[in-house]
Amino acid sequence: ELWHGTLWHESPLFGLTSISYNDVIYSTGEFVMYEFDNVRYYGRILTFIQVEENGSWRIKIQKLLNYFDLPRIFRSASHDTDQLWMTDDFILIRRSQIIKKVVIWLEDTDQIPRYEKRISEILYKHNNHYTIRPIEQQHHHPNEYIIMGIPPSPNMKVFKFFIDLYYDDFGTFRTVYHSLGGLYVQFGFVPFSGELEDVIKPFIKDIKQLQHGIVMKIGEEEVWVTGGLGLTTADLPQGNDLAGILRQNANYGCRTCEVFKENLTEIDYDIKKHGRYHHLTDNYFDYLHQLHDVPSLQTAFAKEHGLCIKPNVLDQLFRDRHTQTPQDAFHAVAGLGGRLLNITLESFTRDGEAKFLTVWKSFEFPSYWSRQQNPISHRNSYFMSDTLRLAIMMPFLLRRCLNNRSIKDNTIQRIKENNQLRLNSQAISMIKQCWIKFAICSKAVFAESMSDNDYVRLDATLQNLSIDLLKVFPEEFSNLPNLHVLRHLSEHARSFGNLINASVLLKEMVHRIYKSYVPHTNKKNVELDFIKRENTLQSLRYLIDRGLHNHIQINGKIKSLFDGWYLTSQVYSNEDIEEDQENNFTSPSSNYINIKVRGKWNKQKIQENGFSGRKLDENMVSDISWTYDNYFGQQAAIEGKEDNDDIENEKWFARIQAIFVHRSNDNNYHVFLSFEWFDLIGFDQIMQCNRYLLQGRNENWKRIHPISIINSHQKIHFVHDCGTSCIVENHDINNRNYFKNDFLYTAV
Structure with a gap:
């Protein structure tokens, strides 16, 4: 989730900013001495992370190196004893491992009168080799540029909001004639021939207020609400606009580094040494402002660094224009x-x-x-x-x-x-x-x-x-x-x-939903129609998530209805389903309700799928006896049971060969699945996928199981490993080799 990312952790707008230990308050961005394996080190507090297993807190420390920790190639007599080197590595420690705070001067900031150590360089790896870059070529910790408001009372609850702004051209009528700008935080549409800067002013004003904090009343309790702009998502050209960078066809059109367009795909290019950093870009914009009386020099300097003439309006907010406007x-x-x-x-x-x-x-x-x-x-x-x-x-x-x-x-x-x-x-x-x-x-x-x-x-x-x-x-x-x-x-x-x-993949789908909704509005007050629709959907989500007072009764099946998973290939109405028999089926688990079957096979279909006839053969009788005993604890369901194998709690893959109904001796009807199991035989180095062997007819693997064996609706895909004996639309049944499609994922 978003809160697993470094931005959420480190920014005071969203994460925890300080903790107390032994009556000392430690804040993010501060430098400390800590102990690890009985050795003392220097480090910088990046953030505080709560361990999900037990709820305890850990401190994420950015490692700092002294002279003797450096690789030999970088050791020089010219280095002073008070010098440290910053790294990109970090470590998680407990509060008890902190020894004390220390004062360290970062030489890209204003010099402080008294300090114990100083840092002027960063040690990092590029192409698996250590190298060094100046300290100013780093993204500043959010605590260095964000000033938070203070709640009126230290005991007041604090709620923080992460705002995600999505910007795209909004062609509401699916034509090129009407292209509007859409913002998915509040609904605001850029008028024809208008500018984003004009329509976004109310948003900027509200976020500025939210950044410094607002007292709000929730129920009967006053709380402190704060937050800010955490992320701006857009396609490549619009994203460059939001970051104040020229578009991608410019000589320097990357909004994350200053790569020249002729070196875009140079594998050895050092994107950290030549990265774009918010504070350095601020200096560029300040210089551009000084050149406003000399347009030719201003344009030349902007072109040299791939900058727009003016910074984006979003720079009025607390944000890092480069890290918080990622490429999509x-x-x-x-x-x-x-x-x-x-x-x-x-x-x-x-x-x-x-x-x-x-x-x-x-x-x-x-x-x-x-x-x-x-x-x-x-x-x-x-x-x-x-x-x-x-x-x-x-x-x-x-x-x-x-x-x-x-x-x-x-x-x-x-x-x-x-x-x-x-x-x-x-x-x-x-x-x-x-x-x-x-x-x-x-x-x-x-x-x-x-x-x-x-x-x-x-x-x-x-x-x-x-x-x-x-x-x-x-x-x-x-x-x-x-x-x-x-x-x-x-x-x-x-x-x-x-x-x-x-x-933007999810936001593109939302974008498409809104576009398709426009023809169903009166097209006069589209903003109001969108707001009504969104409020209705949010209210439904609130109700579904049990966002109600305890005294209000709600059907107990609502939660399982919206949280559960279902096995279905198509959705049928009740009128379309012709059930093969009227008996109710006994459910193997409370998670399986209203079980129905349809599409009963005739004798020819049964034989085509490898079964002997309408009755169970000896192997199937043995399997179903084992199933009744292991899953239902019903040893008397079928006589002549001999097998009693243990099922390990592992993940197995199988192909459903058939679904059948069986009536046990107590006259209850049960639904069973007949499987053909896949056996892992190795990893294919060329296809980079696991290879499996499909169960043969003579292999004694338990084929019959109740539907409750499927404990999740996982999207698994197997592909036949065709050989020369396979022809189009007719795989060789004697070739039982398959690839598990390990490339499969959900592409929105």
Whole structure:
């Protein structure tokens, strides 16, 4: 969640700012001496983190190094004994490990009269090698530029709000004739020929007041409410506007670093040493203001640093324009996927196109996916989410259809020349690997939860993808802004917990919902109609979340109705369902209610699916006896039970072969599932997926289980590992090898 990110933790607008220990108050941003493994170190308090398991607090400390901690290459006699070095590393400690506060001067700030240590440089890693940059090339801790209001009473409860502003061009009538600017904090639409700065003034005024704090009454209690702008999300051009940076086609059009447009995809470029830092950009804008009487010099200086002439109006608020206006991962990754898709499909020969379409039409896509349009003829109609979905399956599609005759000769020759390859098959393999790495990166980018190790892996994975794309298609991806954006995504993920929180993918869907709602309004007071609709939805959410007083009765099934999960392929009305028999089914668990079955198989269908007939064979009788005993504790349900295996509490995968109804000796009806189990046989180094073997008919794995064995509605996808014996739409049943699609994720 957002509160797992560094911004939420460190900013006094949102997180905890101080704690007390032994009658001493320690605040974020302060320097301390602490003890770890009986050794004393210097560090800086970044934030306070509550451990979820037991509710105790930990202090996140930024590590500082002394002279003897430096790598030997950086040790010099010219360094003074009072000098320390800042690092990007941190450690979590308990309050009891703090020894004392210390006064340390950061040399990019005003000099203080008395200090114990000073810091002028930062030690960090670039391309796995240690290097040093000046202290001013760092993002200041939020405590250095945010001034908080003080509650009237120290005992007053404090509530803090994180404001996420989303800005996009709002074409309300789905045409180019009416393009309005929409803000999703309050509803404000930029009038025709108007400016964002004009419509956002009331918002700025309100947020300024919120930053300093407001006394509000909740119930009968007065509370202190504060907060501020935490995140501004937008597409690449609009995001640059909000950060006060020229758009991406300028010489210096990245809003996170000062990379020149001819070096955008240079892998060795040091984005930290050449990063954009809020306080340094402030200095640039101050200098631009001094040049207002000399427009030519002002324009030249702004162009030299990729700056707008004036800072954005949002700079009136407490914010870091560079860290809090992250590049959007959704547009960047989907844009790269769309370009890679176009390049790949345009490289197909006629035979390659025909083979690809044949495989695509018969491919076993997840059953809950809607059918996509033809990617050859209609890919220009694809939404970004459609592109990301197809990218999940592209490694398997290309594995089945791509060969030396599928790709045009000039494309193969160009790849061979660029990479000193001898065989055409090697060039084909490189194209396949691009798609495999893109699918891996897409899933990593849109992961819902991330750890510190995940951020490191994400950065390495994205870098590997960039290297491969530049090797295979250098002309198409060199100096592409979207490819450069990948360099910054891991830091954005750290700041906001994950990249979904800082992405517009969900907001784009909300955007589309509002657009579709416009035709149902009177089109005269659209703002009021939107507010009424949103208030109604929020009220429903409030009621569903039991946001009521305890004395108000609410149906107990409401919570399970909205919190539960359901197994369904389609939604039928009660009139459409013809039940196969009128008996009520015995539920294996309270979570399963109103169980119904439909679509009873005839004898031919039963035999086609590998069953002997309408009655249970000996193996099925044994399995169902075992099931009654292990799940229901009913040993008398069926006589002749012999098996009594233990089920381990592990996650297993299976394919549902059949659903059947059985009446036990007590005349109760039960619903059972017949499974074909998958057995893990190894990891495929080429496809980067796990390989499984589907259960054979003669293998004695328990096939029959009640529906309660499925304890979550997980979206799992298996793809047949086709061999030469497989033909289109007819897999070889003797080939029981499958890939688990480990690239699968939900692309909004």
